[in-house]
Amino acid sequence: MSMTPRSDHSPTDALAAVSEGLEIPAHKVPVPTTVSPEMQTIIGAPRRPASTLRPRTIEEWKSIVDASAVTAISALPGLCKRLRVKFETTRLDGVRAYSVTPEDIAPENRNRLLIHVHGGCYVLSPGEAGLPEAILMAGFGRFKVLSVDYRMPPEAYFPAALDDVVTAWKAASTIEDPRRMAVFGTSAGGALTLALILRAKQEGLALPACIAPGTPMSDVTKTGDTFYANELLDNVLVSRDGICDAATRFYANGNDLGDPLLSPVFGDLSGFPPAILTSGTRDLLLSNTVRVHRKLRQSGVEAVLHVYEGQSHAQYLANDAAPETREAFQEIAYFFDRHLER
């Protein structure tokens, strides 16, 4: 399409206007009745208790990360059983990873391979705790998946996670033809997916046939309307000044948060592979998502957007029994099927 390209507007574009704004009085937002009962339970849950923590020491971080990982890992056997998926550890040119395989790979997917980049604000979801999304994709989409267990603080800092994803991508793209490969991930995993493409372009690597960045942390400078509009409404991230921001700064380790490798919405998105983006109407990162969608379109890239009713950040991953979860992964699988060679 022949759209007029325009730069993404930086925070300094209109300082005059920033002083204005709308006063919103206190009010109550009910649980929507327009979603499944399972999703109503997820949306109706209290704000995540840890969401507003700002850990200050490595010990504090470790305690939060470990507690959250224990919960995630304890759910894996049931998830794997219900979705008939198995996983095992592997290495991709030295980078830790998991091979995640459905019992029943779809015939059209036999020679296809997906690369998963987990989320968790660059600090959470180490090891097996990063696998739920890979299992959902393998199970609902009946694809083989390699999930990258990239290094995180305090083991290593920016750009270590991205370096690992790039290394894993290079290795994986020698296993399978990149035209039969897609990369996907949510939140920090969505940002890393976008940053991987920025790096792959820079380094002249082969690109995947398509990507699926879900509610990507595409702007960690906290610029974007829904950082304000959906504050305290998103019961997952809750606040732009919460634990996810603290974790990102922990990982960034003093580097500029506006660096496109940390905030890929500021990167050059031209030449990107086709992309499917996912978000929810309550998502604190809805603006992060639609801004990437718009910038991809402005850059002439095929990009589609799916926004789910009432969902906060990444809630399409929360419960494999919710019909909206199946729906989100089937949309992504459908998109992959249209773009991956067989």
Next chain:
Amino acid sequence: MSMTPRSDHSPTDALAAVSEGLEIPAHKVPVPTTVSPEMQTIIGAPRRPASTLRPRTIEEWKSIVDASAVTAISALPGLCKRLRVKFETTRLDGVRAYSVTPEDIAPENRNRLLIHVHGGCYVLSPGEAGLPEAILMAGFGRFKVLSVDYRMPPEAYFPAALDDVVTAWKAASTIEDPRRMAVFGTSAGGALTLALILRAKQEGLALPACIAPGTPMSDVTKTGDTFYANELLDNVLVSRDGICDAATRFYANGNDLGDPLLSPVFGDLSGFPPAILTSGTRDLLLSNTVRVHRKLRQSGVEAVLHVYEGQSHAQYLANDAAPETREAFQEIAYFFDRHLER
């Protein structure tokens, strides 16, 4: 795609959950810096003064409709000049309409024809006041457009507006091949576009090649999350209990607001032509929009969604000089170009 179809959840699905919800404290939402300066002005404008009125008499309605129409009509000469578009009155099997023609029809659009259905909550934007969107589409997309000036209260009540749109569609589809035709409209015009397809399916009429319902009033029962989440944040519609609701009830004239011909999200959307949907992150009808998107996808229909950063209801129509306006119409034109035969 092979998604599991599921019914749209009705308001009675989970009454238990309705009593819960999130308390949002008073807060300020600044004007986003992530949109163009022109769009910042639109987003930064005060809430529309008339938005919370609930007129009770025909005289009160007439005064509001006339005042708003005078403003809209006074802007037409400048708009037509800038976009190099002309219009003249016509009739489609007796239904009042306008022929809206760009000076410079794109070569690929010579044999294509668009049908425009204006918005205005079924009461506002009579006559030429309904033309701005048709002019934007004709100008930015370089298409010929026929804009239907359907009957509204107090001249006639539900289903008169839809009857006129159906009559106009039948007449227009004898002028041009429906495979070279699309139907588009915003707000009530988006709902009428969807209701037209429901009626055309019922009556066995030819369908247009594609449709573009913009932020459709697809559920006027006020069900949907952003009716609550974006209340007072959307500076156009402002409230689910505002003038647009009053106007819709005036038009509905006692008929069930959940009738799919008034709330098309409750209709059977299978067999619909490909659709492009447009909304904004602050839109009171963002849920109305994404719910239609989801239901179309669940029904196996090709449907794409574009959500613009920070925009309230239908603000992609507000200023032809805003780059986001051009962008929205170029997206729709691009979609039409992919789906209309030449």
